[in-house]
Amino acid sequence: MKIVVLGAGESGFGAAYLAKKKGMRVFVSDKGYIKEQYKQLLIDHDIEFEEGQHTEEKILSADWVVKSPGIPKKANIVAQIHQKGIRLSSEIEFASEFTNAKIIAITGSNGKTTTTSLIYHILKNNNMNVGLGGNIGKSFAKQVADENYDYYVLEVSSFQLDDIQNFRPYISLLLNLSQDHLDQYNYNYEEYALAKFRIAENQENDDFFIYNKDDQMSQKILKELDLRANKIPFSIKEKINFGGYVEQEEIVVKGTEDFKMKIKDLALMGSHNVANSLAASIAGKLLNISNESIRQSLMTFQAVEHRLEEVAVINGVKFINDSKATNVNATYYALESMKTPTIWIVGGVDKGNDYSEIEDLVRKKVKAVVCLGIDNSKIIAFFKDKVEQLYDTSSMEEAIEVSKSVAKEEDTVLLSPCCASFDLFKNYEDRGKIFKKTVLKK
Missing domain, CATH: 3.40.1190.10 (Mur-like, catalytic domain)
Known part of the structure; x- marks a missing residue:
């Protein structure tokens, strides 16, 4: 059986490795560039791969295609796989x-x-x-x-x-x-x-x-x-x-x-x-x-990193990393659990957010909104009349600097972005780690 794996991250390499171990013919195709650690693993296990492209002929000759969840289902190659009637599965x-x-x-x-x-x-x-x-x-x-x-x-x-x-x-x-x-x-x-x-x-x-x-x-x-x-x-x-x-x-x-x-x-x-x-x-x-x-x-049980994770208390101000909150509902839970006046860092790639769901909570709990992203216009338009202080920033350093200048003793600075991270960061983990590092800089 010929298996083609699309995407060579953690799940893609794992699927290719399992297929190889089960005696199948395996080909891995990644349209982007493969991280060095996974490339080395593919080489070590003698698994054929390509990066920077999808060779349609090779992919469409598969008996079974395993797709990384990161590849959009509307991608052209996915449509072609369906058209040919090839079984398409996720790693799970x-x-x-x-x-x-x-x-x-x-x-x-x-x-x-x-x-x-x-x-x-x-x-x-x-x-x-x-x-x-x-x-x-x-x-x-x-x-x-x-x-x-x-x-x-x-x-x-x-x-x-x-x-x-x-x-x-x-x-x-x-x-x-x-x-x-x-x-x-x-x-x-x-x-x-x-x-x-x-x-x-x-x-x-x-x-x-x-x-x-x-x-x-x-x-x-x-x-x-x-x-x-x-x-x-x-x-x-x-x-x-x-x-x-x-x-x-x-x-x-x-x-x-x-x-x-x-x-x-x-x-x-x-x-x-x-x-x-x-x-x-x-x-x-x-x-x-x-x-x-x-x-x-x-x-x-210890809380998961990047999910309402307490980073530090500096000059009486608590800093919380909730970078994993990539939608409005997740931020709703974060704001709901805030017990002190909150400086809220929000922004990134909007996925069709409806901010009215958190409007009441923001009015009650948030003393300042600090927007962090390349394009914050939607957030600014929605919240400009709803909070006393609103700031537009385009880097983590700037967002933290503004937050620290606004925060008073017993306030909380909450990173709970409501949005995906891909405008300024690799992913939500990267965003959370940079937040923590920046907060802890003297």
């Missing part, structure tokens, strides 16, 4: 065909990385033989090739789910939905939401689907779809007979064995993280993990 689909491990897969517009890491922490803490992958950490395919795990906890994006055929998790979680990546879904929120729901489409009646009962779009689509999996809701607004909810400052999971824990004992703060902790606890109970072990894990 490809790798899942070569493992019998139970998969716990997590998606949602916000909180995926945190909840995926939290569930992995719960399983690992319980001495289970488990791998972590998908949109986080090491390539899932590379682990399938080299390891022999009984479980995988995978963070999966809508872009990965767009390219599945048989991917079937034992437990799937859909944490929430908000208007994100709409540029890739014809600016149609429901189309994007349906892509997320694909996480459960191949599940059977001995599998489990954990979903957010407070999420309106999830509720709407659940009524339209005929999912076979056992559906288990969680809510922070209402009591649930079977599932997870909040009552009297405790999270409660009702099931074959009930689980309770005081919210004040959770390692993660903020109402969105109460919801994430609830969802993770339900997954833990479905895997028969003891209450004591789950409680211990929820108390000891």
Whole structure:
């Protein structure tokens, strides 16, 4: 069988490596330039590759194409692959065909990385033989090739789910939905939401689907779809007979064995993280993990880098890195959890944002908006009459300098950009690291 892998990043190399290990003929094609570490790995494992171009003849002679989630589905080469009727899969689909491990897969517009890491922490803490992958950490395919795990906890994006055929998790979680990546879904929120729901489409009646009962779009689509999996809701607004909810400052999971824990004992703060902790606890109970072990894990978990990460307190001013907030909904959660007057750094590549969703929070919590991006006109136009101070900056150094000059003791400077990072930075991690470095400069 001839496998072509499009994109030679972490997931692309992993898929190529797994295919090679399974005795397939492999060709890797990257339209950009391949990072040195992955190029060396391809050479070391004798995998044929090209960079800086897509040779259509080679790609279209494949039996199976594995596509990096970073390649837009509207790309010309993708259209040609579909036209020829060649199977096109994401790395999670490809790798899942070569493992019998139970998969716990997590998606949602916000909180995926945190909840995926939290569930992995719960399983690992319980001495289970488990791998972590998908949109986080090491390539899932590379682990399938080299390891022999009984479980995988995978963070999966809508872009990965767009390219599945048989991917079937034992437990799937859909944490929430908000208007994100709409540029890739014809600016149609429901189309994007349906892509997320694909996480459960191949599940059977001995599998489990954990979903957010407070999420309106999830509720709407659940009524339209005929999912076979056992559906288990969680809510922070209402009591649930079977599932997870909040009552009297405790999270409660009702099931074959009930689980309770005081919210004040959770390692993660903020109402969105109460919801994430609830969802993770339900997954833990479905895997028969003891209450004591789950409680211990929820108390000891450390927050994910670039997600409401406290960087420093300088002259009484707290600096928080929430660079992973690349949409309005993620920033909503960040602003909601602010307890002191906030200088908010926002901006980047706008993905069709509707800032009215956070207007009230900004009025209540934000004393100054510091725009950071090449083109801040949309943000400036929306917020200019809604806050007393608004600044336009085009570098991290300038944004931090302005923020420090505006901030007073007991204020918070929050980087929560609402936008993608590609105008000034390589990615959100790069943006977050530069923020931290700049804040800590004397």
